[in-house]
């Protein structure tokens with residue numbers, strides 16, 4: 526089982542490497558490619574079609590099961606193929622440029638990626654590992670920044686926005702396994718993994734980067750590779766209604782909805798995407814979510830903001846709204862960040878709210894804030910120091926709404 530104490534000789538913390546030293550990758554990485562795409566690359570190298578399937582199996586095993594960091598390690602692949610691959614490609618992950626370790630064992634990695642348009646420039650995202658007694662959860666980012674500007678979220682204040690590629694999303698899980706020494710080998714039998722669960726709850730709105738998130742999660746859940754089952758992967762969305770159904774059909778992972786308010790007026794303010802997809806439409810999409818059942822409940826996330834959304838009236842309406850949906854409710858104490866306008870609800874109020882919801886028949890755990898001291902808790906992630914002006918935030922918001 527994964528425990529903090531169980532961290533095998535994981536790498537020591539890393540001081541931040543200065544941005545000026547950034548060198549963009551010279552060759553593309555194979556990480557993030559599906560089996561069909563790997564076969565196509567092998568075809569380009571002259572590997573005959575009849576051999577491609579077998580070679581793809583080998584590569585898949587080395588890349589996604591063993592976590593090989595170079596073609597040299599891939600001893601079952603013929604030497605010629607290895608040389609040809611190494612001339613054109615790498616198996617590099619996003620570069621880890623800083624690592625912070627919280628006093629509760631949470632680890633946060635800052636990853637550097639090439640910028641989409643100007644390859645000499647770099648972007649950065651964060652990824653967080655949260656060890657618990659019975660599991661280890663990796664919180665993965667889907668975008669650099671976020672276009673949606675939820676009022677209480679640090680990520681929404683970030684200027685730069687670009688979608689991550691499937692490789693950069695899978696790469697985060699690979700980086701975590703590298704840093705935690707968590708690949709399958711003789712010392713790490715399969716049942717003793719540290720990273721057991723994935724939550725798409727880092728920076729960005731995963732359903733605004735649908736294709737890359739889908740492709741990445743299909744790779745991550747492939748049981749001949751990284752092998753984290755779909756039931757252990759949760760995708761959190763602020764409510765991109767048209768893509769919720771697609772997520773159920775094409776990805777099939779667990780769904781979490783960032784609800785945070787039970788009246789449209791307040792939700793419009795807290796989660797501005799609500800103006801485009803109001804509560805009733807969002808909940809209908811949840812009722813229709815393929816695969817939702819009592820065994821596979823939808824999680825409703827609800828950030829506790831003092832005096833804003835934390836009254837017992839809110840709790841009552843919440844229970845009423847969720848009627849008929851296989852749901853659990855996750856109360857998140859608000860995590861403050863520099864300049865945030867809200868306060869976390871008092872503990873007593875959180876307990877009362879939780880009790881009400883629990884008595885109405887819903888599981889209502891309060892999410893223990895983890896890694897607050899290193900700004901790794903929910904909504905605290907942010908990789909650029911530049912802040913948006915009020916006008917820029919408004920413009921971005923309008924852009925996101927017209928997508």
Ligand code: SAH
Pocket residue numbers: 675677678679725726727728729730731761762763782783784826827828857858859860861862903904905
């Ligand atoms: N963009 C997606 C996933 C990332 S956010 C989404 O919004 O669902 C993961 C969760 O943290 C969301 O429920 C989000 O609303 C919540 N969150 C954001 N800022 C927070 C903060 N400061 N304190 C607590 N939770 C926060």
Ligand code: SF4
Pocket residue numbers: 671672673674675678679680681727728729730763783904
């Ligand atoms: Fe984006 Fe989610 Fe933060 Fe809202 S809560 S700004 S959708 S990352």
